[in-house]
Amino acid sequence: MPTLNKIFDKCGVALYQNESLDHYYQEPYQDEGDEIKVIGEPFETDKSKKIRKYDLYVEDRTFSNFLFFMDGSRRTYKIGDIVIEGKKIYPVVVAQIRAGCTERGSEKKLHSHQAIQRKNLLLLSDKVNTVDFKEIQQRITRTKVAQEMFLEVVEYRFEPEKHNILVNAAIAKANTMMHDMEIEILSNMVKSGVLDTDRMLVVDGPLQFLRQDTGKTEFADLFYNVIGVSKSFNPMLPTSSKSKRGGTQIGAELLKLEYGERTPVFLKENDRGRRFGVWYLRIRPKNKVSNPLEGIIKIEKMVLEDYYDSGIPTDVVDTISLSLLNEGSPTCYGRDERWASHLYPVYLTETLIKSTFESDLVFINNFKRDFR
Structure with a gap:
């Protein structure tokens, strides 16, 4: 069975799968x-x-x-580690990210103002060289599993001055993409003139x-x-x-x-x-x-x-x-x-x-x- 590991192997990157849910990570202040x-x-x-x-x-x-209320949410999971050049280990993280807005109608009940935006992500360190990353990205996204999941393969960058551990860099990237979804919803609302x-x-x-x-x-x-x-x-x-x-x-x-x-x-x-x-x-x-x-x-x-x-x-x-x-x-x-x-x-x-x-x-x- 061609598992995710084999796709990485074909691209010359070793993946060691393991699982860890995001509730093990302490949430920061908002x-x-x-x-x-x-x-x-x-x-x-x-x-x-x-x-x-x-x-x-x-x-x-x-x-x-106030008539409108917007929120974004994410769930992140570390599914494994990759070894780059046989020297360093970087986590592989997957995420579900969502964003949506509700509106309070004349009947005082909340309902969805727009369709909830959804994305699923697989996040890899930018330390994977460009050629290998693009090959991994292409091989994964053209599979039936990835297409059914609407899975996107994206890079994250570890910045020591911002992130105390590598996993937090991947979570920060997922959060940034979640905020982009919020911006899109907000922009549509502004353009349509519903806010006053x-x-x-x-x-x-x-x-x-x-x-x-x-x-x-x-x-x-x-x-x-x-x-x-x-x-x-x-x-x-x-x-x-x-x-x-x-x-x-x-x-x-x-x-x-x-x-x-x-x-x-x-x-x-x-x-x-x-x-x-x-x-x-x-x-x-x-x-x-x-x-x-x-x-x-x-x-x-x-x-x-x-x-x-x-x-x-x-x-x-x-x-x-x-x-x-x-x-x-x-x-x-x-x-x-x-x-x-x-x-x-x-x-x-x-x-x-x-x-x-x-x-x-x-x-x-x-x-x-x-x-x-």
């Missing part, structure tokens, strides 16, 4: 690698440095400016994937009606230039937040010079969570150039924050260990997307089939 820019005042029009509090007994608790100030989109996680955009200002302006919400975040981010020398970290400030309170807006810049407003909001009472940092979400909004100096209008920040407080009810308590920081429509979107994954056993067994 804002891993993030950095808040140190500034002297809040990055919003109200320059008060005090915690902002909302009166939850007065505000309309049914109001929300009262029909905004929540992206699960930070807006880090926008770093991959084309750099066109007119394109960036269209992301005004999109925010990113992170359930997990790095509590050790500094809040001032003194933090790296023993000053205050953001986690210490967040412990002060009570239910319905938010921080002032911080400034974040990406490597393209784009500016983002970042703030934190407590959406659960402290006496309802088991950890003092549970029930807090991190919110990120791209800033138009008109507000690069003054920051985001505070009334916009307040409207977004109140909408997100309202999206916190009902909860997915008992269905997800992250329930305290999970917005219910995002949870439903994530559940829908994950329902399209093949089971781990079925997916892994595909790579033991007859590759002809």
Whole structure:
């Protein structure tokens, strides 16, 4: 039976198959690698440095400016190792990646806004020489098994300054391709004009994937009606230039937040010079969570150039924050260990997307089939 090993053998690369599921790898914070820019005042029009509090007994608790919710998900598996030039070993990783968006209709029920995008990947180190890689890629992708799976063979690159182990480099590549799928969905929504100030989109996680955009200002302006919400975040981010020398970290400030309170807006810049407003909001009472940092979400909004100096209008920040407080009810308590920081429509979107994954056993067994 021509297994995957034999295809590699024909290309002069030794593959030793073994299996390991991705839940053995610790998930990083959603804002891993993030950095808040140190500034002297809040990055919003109200320059008060005090915690902002909302009166939850007065505000309309049914109001929300959000109608769309987008998420991406992946499952990765190490299926073996290859030996290159008889000297070094590199992992071979396969992945299922998915991305999708839901819309809340007039009946208040969520439904899929577009078809869920799906890809299956086989990831090889870029240390495989170009000729061998292309031959492996061609031999695999023209087999019946690969065509049935819609399998793509792609390269990953290990960068020591970014990845502590080789497998994480492959997972990062899968994540990048997942974000590309999110960008495609988002671009289609922007082009079709479905987004507006009262029909905004929540992206699960930070807006880090926008770093991959084309750099066109007119394109960036269209992301005004999109925010990113992170359930997990790095509590050790500094809040001032003194933090790296023993000053205050953001986690210490967040412990002060009570239910319905938010921080002032911080400034974040990406490597393209784009500016983002970042703030934190407590959406659960402290006496309802088991950890003092549970029930807090991190919110990120791209800033138009008109507000690069003054920051985001505070009334916009307040409207977004109140909408997100309202999206916190009902909860997915008992269905997800992250329930305290999970917005219910995002949870439903994530559940829908994950329902399209093949089971781990079925997916892994595909790579033991007859590759002809």
